[in-house]
Amino acid sequence: MLLNINNQAVNVIADPDTPLLWALRSEQRLVGAKYGCGKGLCGACTVHLDGQAVRSCSMPVSAAVGRRITTIEGIDTPEARAVKAAWRVIDVAQCGYCQSGQVMSACALLASKPAPSDADIDAAMSGNLCRCGTYPRIRAAIHLASRSL
Numbered sequence: 001m002l003l004n005i006n007n008q009a010v011n012v013i014a015d016p017d018t019p020l021l022w023a024l025r026s027e028q029r030l031v032g033a034k035y036g037c038g039k040g041l042c043g044a045c046t047v048h049l050d051g052q053a054v055r056s057c058s059m060p061v062s063a064a065v066g067r068r069i070t071t072i073e074g075i076d077t078p079e080a081r082a083v084k085a086a087w088r089v090i091d092v093a094q095c096g097y098c099q100s101g102q103v104m105s106a107c108a109l110l111a112s113k114p115a116p117s118d119a120d121i122d123a124a125m126s127g128n129l130c131r132c133g134t135y136p137r138i139r140a141a142i143h144l145a146s147r148s149l
């Protein structure tokens, strides 16, 4: 299958029903997206499909054919630059395991809503769990990123 990953045409040999996450991590060595629950519940595996945040553990790789797949390794939008800078300023990450998923969800939020309220942030980020409890810093960093856009 031919996929578009981070603006590159990539041939993937995985079976069509293999989760996209495995094609990214095992075949392409793009290991920023993490495996957490495998059931679409934690958000650790979040990547973008055509700019929308999706759970790559719960999506067959065949569903990504003909669409733009963006991972934490390749995202380079104004929102992503603002989010990454804000993450560093606020020092959001603790263990870091959930953070690429958090960043990808935050970027998708800011692309669709450049000045989100606390409620907007809570709604958009509710599917991204953090066992370390970095939620207050995530919210602060999204506001900071928003102000710099």
Ligand code: FES
Pocket (backbone or CB within 6 Å): 034, 035, 036, 037, 038, 039, 040, 041, 042, 043, 044, 045, 046, 055, 056, 057, 058
């Ligand atoms: S690993 Fe995909 S949502 Fe948890």
Ligand code: FES
Pocket (backbone or CB within 6 Å): 093, 094, 095, 096, 097, 098, 099, 129, 130, 131, 132, 133, 134
């Ligand atoms: S920073 Fe550790 S799980 Fe979120």
